[in-house]
Amino acid sequence: xxxxxxxxxxxxxxxxxxxxxxxxxxxxxxxxxxxxxxxxxxxxxxxxxxxxxxxxxxxxxxxxxxxxxxxxxxxxxxxxxxxxxxxxxxxxxxxxxxxxxxxxxxxxxxxxxxxxxxxxxxxxxxxxxxxxxxxxxxxxxxxxxxxxxxxxxxxxxxxxxxxxxxxxxxxxxxxxxxxxxxxxxxxxxxxxxxxxxxxxxxxxxxxxxxxxxxxxxxxxxxxxxxxxxxxxxxxxxxxxxxxxxxxxxxxxxxxxxxxxxxxxxxxxxxxxxxxxxxxxxxxxxxxxxxxxxxxxxxxxxxxxxxxxxxxxxxxxxxxxxxxxxxxxxxxxxxxxxxxxxxxxxxxxxxxxxxxxxxxxxxxxxxxxxxxxxxxxxxxxxxxxxxxxxxxxxxxxxxxxxxxxxx
Numbered sequence: 258x259x260x261x262x263x264x265x266x267x268x269x270x271x272x273x274x275x276x277x278x279x280x281x282x283x284x285x286x287x288x289x290x291x292x293x294x295x296x297x298x299x300x301x302x303x304x305x306x307x308x309x310x311x312x313x314x315x316x317x318x319x320x321x322x323x324x325x326x327x328x329x330x331x332x333x334x335x336x337x338x339x340x341x342x343x344x345x346x347x348x349x350x351x352x353x354x355x356x357x358x359x360x361x362x363x364x365x366x367x368x369x370x371x372x373x374x375x376x377x378x379x380x381x382x383x384x385x386x387x388x389x390x391x392x393x394x395x396x397x398x399x400x401x402x403x404x405x406x407x408x409x410x411x412x413x414x415x416x417x418x419x420x421x422x423x424x425x426x427x428x429x430x431x432x433x434x435x436x437x438x439x440x441x442x443x444x445x446x447x448x449x450x451x452x453x454x455x456x457x458x459x460x461x462x463x464x465x466x467x468x469x470x471x472x473x474x475x476x477x478x479x480x481x482x483x484x485x486x487x488x489x490x491x492x493x494x495x496x497x498x499x500x501x502x503x504x505x506x507x508x509x510x511x512x513x514x515x516x517x518x519x520x521x522x523x524x525x526x527x528x529x530x531x532x533x534x535x536x537x538x539x540x541x542x543x544x545x546x547x548x549x550x551x552x553x554x555x556x557x558x559x560x561x562x563x564x565x566x567x568x569x570x571x572x573x574x575x576x577x578x579x580x581x582x583x584x585x586x587x588x589x590x591x592x593x594x595x596x597x598x599x600x601x602x603x604x605x606x607x608x609x610x611x612x613x614x615x616x617x618x619x620x621x622x623x624x625x626x627x628x629x630x631x632x633x634x635x636x637x638x639x640x641x642x643x644x645x646x647x648x649x650x651x652x653x654x655x656x657x658x659x660x661x662x663x
Contacts, residue, residue: 293305294324294339295335299338299341299342299345300345300349302342302345303342303345303346303348303349304349306320306321306342306346307346307349307350312350314346314347314350314352314355314403315402315403317343317346318343318346318403318404318405319405321339321340321342321343321346322405324336324339325339325340355400355403355404365623365631365632365634365635366391366392366619366635366638366639367392367393367394368394368410368411368623368627369392369393369394369410369411369412369413369619369622369623369626370393370394370395370396370406370410370411370412370413370429371388371389371393371394371395371396371412371413371415372396372397372412372413372414372415372416372419372420372423373395373396373397373415373416373419374397374398374415374416374418374419375397375398375399375400382415382610382615383395383615384646384649387642387645387646387649388615388616388619388642388646391638391642392615392616392619392638392639392642393413393615393619394410396412396419396423397416397419398418398419398422401419401422401423401426401428406423406428406429408427408428408429408430408433409430409433410429410433411433411434411435411622411623411626412429412433412434412435413434413435413436413586413618413622414434414435414436414437414438414441414606414607415607416607417438417441418438420434420437420438421438433626435585435586435622436584436585436586436606436607437583439583440583440584440606441584441606441607443581443583443584443604443606444581444584444587444604444605444606444607448465448509448510450603450604451463451465451510453580453581454577454580454601458598459573459576459577459598459599459600459601460600460601461479461512461513461514461515461600461602462474462512462513463510463511463512463513464511464512465509465510465511466505466509466511467500467503467505467511469511470500470511471497471500474511474512474513475513476494476495476496476497476514477493477494477495477514478493478494478500478511478512478513478514479491479492479493479494479511479512479513479514480492480493480494480503480508480510480511481508481509481510481511481512482507482508482509482510492508493514515592515594515600516594516595516596517592517593517594517595518592518593518594518595518597519535519592519593520535520536520537520538520556520590520591520592520593520602521533521534521535521536521561521570521590521591521592522534522536522558522588522589522590522591522608523570523574523588523589523591524586524587524588524608524610524614524617524618525574525578525586525587525588525589526585526586526587526618526621526622526625527578527585527621527625528575528578528579528582529574529575529578530563530566530571530574531563531617531618531621532560532563532612532614532617532618533560533561533562533563533566534558534559534560534561534611534612535558535559535561536556536557536558536590537556537557537558537559538555538556538557539555539556539557540555558611558612560612560647569599570591570593570599573591573599573601574589574591577589577601577604581604581606584606585625586606586618586622587604587605587606588604588605588606588608589601589602589603589604589605590602590603590604590605611650612646612647612650613642613643613644613646613647615646616639616642616643616646619639620636620639
């Protein structure tokens with residue numbers, strides 16, 4: 258009789274309508290649960306899974322995911338128990354890394370993946386794990402095979418190699434990626450930036466050789482390396498005879514000098530600014546461009562309200578976002594010259610993100626992808642996280658590089 262009951266149970270599972278994105282149901286080759294998933298406490302079930310699956314995190318997680326997928330609608334309390342069991346397994350195994358990445362997804366958070374490089378990107382993005390713990394789910398090369406990745410979730414690129422590997426492994430869908438690696442090269446490189454935007458009234462005039470600079474630009478001239486950040490490598494050339502010492506193997510981009518009135522950084526999403534910071538120069542190189550090529554520019558950042566954004570800035574930003582329509586998440590550094598004109602200086606699809614800009618990014622990607630607003634509980638949590646991240650920004654070890662929001 259037991260034999261026929263088990264066959265009937267298999268038939269029910271096989272004929273049950275499978276939820277969208279759910280894996281095919283199959284019976285585990287691990288020891289028969291015999292009701293243990295329902296009957297055991299969370300701690301005991303975790304211990305039993307660790308023992309019977311021989312500490313294989315992938316097998317344990319697969320067993321729990323299957324239970325969650327097939328019971329989420331019919332028995333939400335049971336599905337919640339399975340989620341808690343997963344965390345208990347990570348705890349008992351001492352896997353703090355996986356425990357941090359086990360984000361509660363029931364309230365609208367933890368439903369957007371952040372693909373990054375473990376040893377660099379997450380420092381900016383998460384203040385040592387904060388954003389990844391609370392709302393984004395971090396995915397990198399060292400954990401992509403250990404955590405359950407839902408291919409129907411959206412992904413934001415902060416490391417192209419990670420995204421390409423995830424797509425190749427079939428863990429994520431190409432169409433769900435915001436800032437696909439195929440388009441990332443359009444930003445970041447100064448040369449690619451200027452070639453893409455061409456000659457534009459809101460871009461400082463730029464050429465790519467010393468001869469063209471001498472013929473087409475007035476002094477002072479800004480000499481830049483093709484790759485670089487934080488002003489490192491940039492030099493101001495004040496007169497023609499100084500151009501003789503410029504090595505074109507290092508400097509391959511030359512731009513007109515703009516006498517600036519003010520400077521800003523804008524993070525944009527799908528054509529519109531979602532976060533605004535005013536930049537204040539803190540050292541001589543940031544103020545005038547003068548200084549060693551090896552030195553960096555230092556800025557103070559103050560969070561500003563987008564409701565105060567002047568129309569001329571908004572108009573230029575929205576126009577340039579259309580140029581980068583393949584990169585929906587985009588950052589522009591912008592200055593206003595003393596001549597009153599707004600200039601786009603640089604673009605970056607993977608910018609540094611102080612204050613609570615990560616919260617704004619999450620909200621916009623979630624609502625764009627899922628075509629619905631975050632619920633009230635999620636928004637309340639994000640507001641709390643935003644306040645914490647503002648405090649974290651302002652209490653960094655070098656607080657002078659960040660000014661108080663106003």
